[in-house]
Structures are given as C-alpha cells and as structure tokens.
Amino acid sequence: MRLLKELRVVVCLGRIAFDGLLNWAQRTGVIASRRGFTFGHGAESSFPNGLAIIASYHPSLQNTNTGKLTRPMFLGIFKRARQLAAAAVQ
Numbered sequence: 001m002r003l004l005k006e007l008r009v010v011v012c013l014g015r016i017a018f019d020g021l022l023n024w025a026q027r028t029g030v031i032a033s034r035r036g037f038t039f040g041h042g043a044e045s046s047f048p049n050g051l052a053i054i055a056s057y058h059p060s061l062q063n064t065n066t067g068k069l070t071r072p073m074f075l076g077i078f079k080r081a082r083q084l085a086a087a088a089v090q
Helices: 015-027 061-065 071-089
Strands: 009-013 044-046 052-056
Touching: 009 015, 009 071, 015 052, 052 071
Parallel strands: 009 052
Antiparallel strands: 044 052
C-alpha cells in the first residue's frame, strides 16, 4: 500500500477485504481505532489521510445468484469510485 503513491480510492470486495484494510490501517497508524467504520454494500468512509473507502458485497456466486448483489449494484460501486478518484485530483 505504501508504494501506491497516488492511491485515492480503495474498493473492498467483501467483508474480509474490508476487515483486512482496517487491520492494515490500524497496524500502520493510519487510523487509531476501527470504531466508526461499518461494512455494508455501498458504505463509504475515509481515512484521516484522505483515502476513500467503498465497501461492496463480494461478487461470489452465492451473492450474485441469490440477487443479493446485482450487476447494476456492482457497477454502481465502480462508478462511485471513479467519481471519488476524480474529485480527489481536483
């Protein structure tokens, strides 16, 4: 993560990815606590360093075949990520 100098947005595909990002951020001192960060599809938050985070349900067959995650929902995550990345540049 520290090598990605222009990283502006992270999309977490699933709860495991979300928890992993928060663990990394706490371990490296980016955040002091995990409190205030909630996982949910489309949930947005940011770290004090300005890095935006968007959570998404994992695109597994269990989620896509049951309709928990639809194609429009999934595409919406990446459209929003693009918006946030563009706004961070300005």
